[in-house]
Amino acid sequence: MLNLRPAVPADAALIVSYIRELAEFEREPEKAVVTEADILRYAFSEQPLVRVTMAEWDGEPAGFALWFLNFSTWEGKPGIYLEDLFVRPAFRGHGIGKALLKQLAAIAVKEGWTRFVWQVLDWNTPAIEFYEAHGARVMRSWLTCRVEGGAIERLAGIAD
Numbered sequence: 001m002l003n004l005r006p007a008v009p010a011d012a013a014l015i016v017s018y019i020r021e022l023a024e025f026e027r028e029p030e031k032a033v034v035t036e037a038d039i040l041r042y043a044f045s046e047q048p049l050v051r052v053t054m055a056e057w058d059g060e061p062a063g064f065a066l067w068f069l070n071f072s073t074w075e076g077k078p079g080i081y082l083e084d085l086f087v088r089p090a091f092r093g094h095g096i097g098k099a100l101l102k103q104l105a106a107i108a109v110k111e112g113w114t115r116f117v118w119q120v121l122d123w124n125t126p127a128i129e130f131y132e133a134h135g136a137r138v139m140r141s142w143l144t145c146r147v148e149g150g151a152i153e154r155l156a157g158i159a160d
Helices: 009-025 036-043 096-111 125-133 149-156
Strands: 002-006 051-057 060-072 077-087 115-118
Touching (some): 051 096, 060 096, 096 115
Parallel strands (some): 077 115
Antiparallel strands (some): 051 060, 060 077
């Protein structure tokens, strides 16, 4: 039996665990430096920056979706940006990933938000096929740009 629910502060350690499991799957475990304090600060403060939906299967922790709002200047409306979607391997094949996507899409529709966006690694063919089978259009013409570490400090003008 599947249960989807909003995360609560007591879920912070589990959320960190999911993020680290996802980083392991994505072949970069050393980059997942998130802490419980980070999750508590950004997901459960008075004005949270991220939202988390937890998935449980027969009462067992099965996965999560971590998301936040973005904004389309062209449409003048918010949308959902899905940062992470993860279902533990033992729980895959039960429709949990689809249920998480469906719930976030329903939130967007209910709120009048116009987009639901996420990224997928180009080597993750099963995920790409899963997303396309559920109506996602992989936008191969758009490239992600990222500034981080020393580069963000240089851009900000605070490092050489």
